[in-house]
Amino acid sequence: MTTIARLPARPAPDTELRSAALRPVVLAGRRFWGLAILLAVAALGGVGAYAYQVTNGLAVTNLSDDVFWGLYEATLVTFIGFSYGGALVSAVLRLTNASWRGPLSRIAEGTALATLLVGALFPIIHLGRPERLWELFVRPQIQSPIFWDMVAILTYLVATVILFSLPLIPDLAATRGDPRLGRWRQRAYAVLSLGWSGLHRQRVSLRRALTALAILIIPMAVIVHTVLSYTFSLTSRPGWHSTIFGPYFVIGAIYSGVAIVLLTALVYRRAYALQRWIDDRALRNLAFVMVALGIAYGYSTFSELTVEGFVGTEASVELLYGLMLERYAPAFWGFIALGLVIPITLVVVPWTRSPAGMGIASVCVVLAMFLKRLLIVVPPQTRPIVGGEAGSYFPSVVEFLIVTGAAAGIALILMAIFRFVPVLAVDEIEEIEHEASEAAAAGGRAMTRPEIALGEVH
């Protein structure tokens, strides 16, 4: 038999880790099914509301000639933003070889996939004639940013599916023999593990592919969200026509995306007693990343408003007054409080930097960023451009039902994903621990655990 160069022998696999990774797969009690049923009802309600909308037309929404984009567009931007955060957490932490990425990468990738699958539906939901969607493919308007937005989102979706699937291969192979899985899952795992047997060449190939994919997905995600911002900024409408919208949207997307990954990790950690694996260090580091992005987003918001207010064109002043002092002031200052002040404070202050505090912070960010997207989309449209009275908009019941159903759909997809695949990236965690122990054994201080300036506790 040909001698094949192999990596040094890995230590005994951590069976407790592998067992813990399968807990969401094999354990499904009454609370799980109760929640699943509740979410399914909400999702079906959304589907029913959409069917009602298709039958009766967009008149069932409160969209009008003045305000032609509303809750659906804000939801599209929000959900696509969530997916960007998940993909970025996985990709950037992999490229920087962060030692704390292991427990979070599968959750981040799953969150990216679930939010993108649902978010990408919203341009269709917003269409008045969805049966004409096929014309976007056979008769595209290639000069339109909306066409390229669709292309970018589809490409990003393919990349996210691959980013989620490839790291699964060794984990499915490692856990396929667990008798708790049942026969059909064991067979599925055997098929989906594609002949993985831990050989050196397989590991090298997988590592190269994941590195290349991580490098590729970062600019793709930037492009997707920048093109999404162009649907607003490439217009001459005051409040939308802003040169800062590209990076503003990207930063906002990562900020909200990291928050949703943090929230998902906290939920699974609590629900399946994964504290040993999704430890406080990983959560804290992720929360610090969220805070840094929150500060960047706050700075961008300040910059945009200051420039608009200082120059003081009639349209800008009118919009700023409405946003900060008049009609939309409660929503705007609510965003400032919920989206910036409270979450940053909760994470930065040591005695509130607990899992509960981080959970509250992430929930605040998720809700506030959704509100901020509404504030970006709606108020500039209420100001008439040609003439007439100021417009107004408040989402209808149908719109609320559809968006609620979509949010429930994301949670359902996540639950379904982790009912089928391990929630922890077993092979990646073992590899990280193996590298750490190798480095420690080789002598000298292992630099695989970067120190956090804000007071990390080992």
Place this chain on the structure above:
Amino acid sequence: MYVPGLRGMVILLALGVFFLGLAAPTRVGATHRGEGIIDATSLELAFERSAQRGIADRLVARLLAVDGAPVVGVEVEFVREIDFLGPRRVLLGRAVTDTAGVARVAVVPTSTDERILVRFRGNEHFEAIERVEVVAIPAESVRHEPARHSADGGTGASLRPIANVMPALLATATAIIWLVLIGLAGMTVRAMRGDPLPARLPGMTGGSGESPRTATRDGSTVEKRRSGT
């Protein structure tokens, strides 16, 4: 059998002429469609260079009825035909004919010959007509600036080649990304295949504390065994 007399034949002849006259078109070239008469039309297209800086150049269409009378107050479309991944059309603008039957739309030409389609969609009085022509543009009119609003309020539709280059670049970049993604996935899947999957992999879990079976395997031991066979 009744044979009409001379008076009857004159009456019949007069009636025949009367009904034939109703059926016959009153003007040469008109098409009878039942209730009204619809005139045929002719359409001419030309390029009109602006004599004044700040005023955009124009495409000019002249719509006449078959008898040479101008067709007034109807909408004419100007469309540019391009070739990008197949024949495509870009609407340059629409204009209403004036009292001379002339419709004008402002343009910013970017080459000395533009393939333009001009179209009148017809109405209850006039036939639809369209005409495709390669319009010769003077070299001094060809510019590569962004379209600007002209002093008289018209907006030039851009004919800049960048409008064709950007979609080509985006399509190329997208195609490359797709090829890379599919290639990565394909190569990785191929690399996974190789040695057949053993019955049990190193450290295949049997559960820990939650299952009666516990299995622990030393990966290195299994690998040595495999390399020895």
